[in-house]
Amino acid sequence: MSEGFVHSLLDDFKRVEAGLPGAAHPWLQQARRENLEAFAQSGLPSSRHELWKYTVLHALDKRSFALPRAAAAPADLDLALAGVDGPRLVFVNGRFEASLSRLGDLPEGLSLRSLGVALQGEAEPLRFQLSRLFGEGDEGFARLNAACASDGVLLRVAAGTRVAPPVHLVFAGSAVEVDLAWHLRNLIEIEDGAELSLVEHWLDVATPAHLGNVIGHVNLGRDARLAWVRVQASGATSLSIARNEVALAEGATLVFTGLDLGAALARHDLLVKLNGQGARFEAAGAFLLGDRQHGDTRLEIRHEAPGAACDVRWRGVADDKARGVFNGTIHVAPGADGTAAQLSSRNLLLSSSAEIDTRPVLEIHADDVTAAHGATVGQLDEQALFYLRTRGIAQAEARAMLTLAFVREAVERVEPEPLREALAAMLAAKL
Amino acid sequence: MLKITNLHASVAGTPILKGISLTVKPGEVHAIMGPNGAGKSTLGHVLAGRDGYEVSEGSVTWDGQDLLALEPEARAAAGLFLAFQYPVEIPGVNNTYFLRTALNAQRRARGEQELDSMQFLKLVREKLSVLHISDELLHRAVNEGFSGGEKKRNEIFQMAVLEPRLAILDETDSGLDIDALKTVAEGVNALRSPQRAFVVITHYQRLLDHIVPDFVHVLADGRIVESGDKDLALRLEKEGYAWLAERRRESEALA
Numbered sequence: 001m002s003e004g005f006v007h008s009l010l011d012d013f014k015r016v017e018a019g020l021p022g023a024a025h026p027w028l029q030q031a032r033r034e035n036l037e038a039f040a041q042s043g044l045p046s047s048r049h050e051l052w053k054y055t056v057l058h059a060l061d062k063r064s065f066a067l068p069r070a071a072a073a074p075a076d077l078d079l080a081l082a083g084v085d086g087p088r089l090v091f092v093n094g095r096f097e098a099s100l101s102r103l104g105d106l107p108e109g110l111s112l113r114s115l116g117v118a119l120q121g122e123a124e125p126l127r128f129q130l131s132r133l134f135g136e137g138d139e140g141f142a143r144l145n146a147a148c149a150s151d152g153v154l155l156r157v158a159a160g161t162r163v164a165p166p167v168h169l170v171f172a173g174s175a176v177e178v179d180l181a182w183h184l185r186n187l188i189e190i191e192d193g194a195e196l197s198l199v200e201h202w203l204d205v206a207t208p209a210h211l212g213n214v215i216g217h218v219n220l221g222r223d224a225r226l227a228w229v230r231v232q233a234s235g236a237t238s239l240s241i242a243r244n245e246v247a248l249a250e251g252a253t254l255v256f257t258g259l260d261l262g263a264a265l266a267r268h269d270l271l272v273k274l275n276g277q278g279a280r281f282e283a284a285g286a287f288l289l290g291d292r293q294h295g296d297t298r299l300e301i302r303h304e305a306p307g308a309a310c311d312v313r314w315r316g317v318a319d320d321k322a323r324g325v326f327n328g329t330i331h332v333a334p335g336a337d338g339t340a341a342q343l344s345s346r347n348l349l350l351s352s353s354a355e356i357d358t359r360p361v362l363e364i365h366a367d368d369v370t371a372a373h374g375a376t377v378g379q380l381d382e383q384a385l386f387y388l389r390t391r392g393i394a395q396a397e398a399r400a401m402l403t404l405a406f407v408r409e410a411v412e413r414v415e416p417e418p419l420r421e422a423l424a425a426m427l428a429a430k431l
Numbered sequence: 432m433l434k435i436t437n438l439h440a441s442v443a444g445t446p447i448l449k450g451i452s453l454t455v456k457p458g459e460v461h462a463i464m465g466p467n468g469a470g471k472s473t474l475g476h477v478l479a480g481r482d483g484y485e486v487s488e489g490s491v492t493w494d495g496q497d498l499l500a501l502e503p504e505a506r507a508a509a510g511l512f513l514a515f516q517y518p519v520e521i522p523g524v525n526n527t528y529f530l531r532t533a534l535n536a537q538r539r540a541r542g543e544q545e546l547d548s549m550q551f552l553k554l555v556r557e558k559l560s561v562l563h564i565s566d567e568l569l570h571r572a573v574n575e576g577f578s579g580g581e582k583k584r585n586e587i588f589q590m591a592v593l594e595p596r597l598a599i600l601d602e603t604d605s606g607l608d609i610d611a612l613k614t615v616a617e618g619v620n621a622l623r624s625p626q627r628a629f630v631v632i633t634h635y636q637r638l639l640d641h642i643v644p645d646f647v648h649v650l651a652d653g654r655i656v657e658s659g660d661k662d663l664a665l666r667l668e669k670e671g672y673a674w675l676a677e678r679r680r681e682s683e684a685l686a
Contacts, residue, residue: 382482387519388529390479391589392507392537401532405523405572 006043008064009181013148016067020150022119031131036147044140051138054325054357055267055296065181065211067148068094077205079170083418084199086165087112092172094150094182109161115152115185129187129217141241145183145215152185159191166197173238175208184214192221198228204235216244220252227255229414233426234262243269250276257414258285259423260295261430267296274308286315286410288430289322296325307338315407316347318354329361337368345375348406400431432457432494432628433597439488440477447473449653455597458625462639462664463632465650466672471632472516475601479513480506508540510596514586514603521573529573530592537593558591562618580611587618599630604638616641636668651675
């Protein structure tokens, strides 16, 4: 196997290509090869690119990864999450894990299955998404994913259906002999007037040093509603790369909650297009980083239609030598009048060696727009710390208490309550 | 219980306390009065263990131990409580949760059994009824959005729950109307006992109409320049602090 990130994967692709799901569909194999070629040309995104300025990938460049082959042995995973006991789709090292999934007796109107399984049959309806060629300079990981994705989530909620139990998606890694680069491609469709709650959970068993690379394409139809909780709690040596593209039609609502807690290096791009009049995007999230963790969150919201609203509130905490990056851009297209846009990024540095870079950007090309944005980077309030200590609370506990109070806001609106408390407990456990 | 001997302290190189000596025994109520800038609040902060004060001379002992060597939380566990002049707002931390964490941290440090939530709520209910405080305060974040009077009452409520052996009240009367002042004073009086001592720091005499002290000390320019009983407070009320200039010169000559 050749050395280095790009070569190791190009080599391994030849070996696994014929075994990828849907290899029998010529258009799919062609799309894979084209994306791979584009990746071979571009390699990983360079820090010269504006969108990768703070996330330098030199260390990754030198490492070699293998693509997953045979299904991993069912890992011993504790997937329980309070308040989440509905349908579940589990992937371990990029492979669908039927034994850990719960796909029996799906609620009326919900279709949920492995993309890999689906591609063995009629694939034409998926052609539009899967034949896409990623072209921009920042999309190296997306190209790689489009070439190598070995599976993914295929989810659809039929028009007018309200699915009550939250759907649980698990992206897990488990240690094997080599470091893997696993790729998943998720296609999610919430049709007109449909409603769904989604809980996406990243975790690892036995601290592998894999690269997980996930792309999600999410469509919300007219007046559809999606409540999406994303928890990235991967192991300390994992690399977690995710790109989610969401399009909202008229009157649709996306309520997103994101927590980035794990991984040595994590990057999440959430790209939201408010295409329909009156569409609404609410997002709250937090990253909580320690040791030498690097976490980079990028939100890009595009207001394409009039009367749409977005409200983004992100919190960041970095301790030790960690580095947090938040990039939030709201773009209001010409004609998107009546837009209401809000973005706030508040951050807390717990150590003098930690660093947080936050960049809120508003690009407004319409006239009648209400927009506000703000960013702060600060430290724990010394007065509050002293106050707690005079009441008998030890320094470390007082710091944890104030930090938790700061990040907890990210989960305050999560439903149901047991899930909210479970997320708060995950935050507390990291402090 | 508390013995302060010739205490000198400075902030950023500026001397504030210039040789304070004071002994407080269980059951006693000491009032410390004095003009603004005399060092009254500094004394409270140094005793509670706030960063940024440098003690250059003198000592403070607590039951014979060096108090200044203890972390603020250890002082609290030993039974010292400071009611803040400006209680700090802590958004996102629930008042009840905060107080239970504090009480159990102190109990743990003293090797006592922690209270479970039922036991704690029972204790809280008892204290609330004694202090005439609405339990709505409990459900809010610590001091967040509280009025001046509510903040001060919350301090007294915390004191009631934590049951310190010595409570320092730092200008607890400032910014209170007469009704709120009475409520706070009633709260303090309800906690008076032969085992518990108070140091009441105040600028005005009026609080001492309601919390009657055993001793009154006048602090001026970093020193105690006069000590007496409650009549001293009345004299200050009548004559103001101007006559202290004379006293200060005398004490400087002595020093």
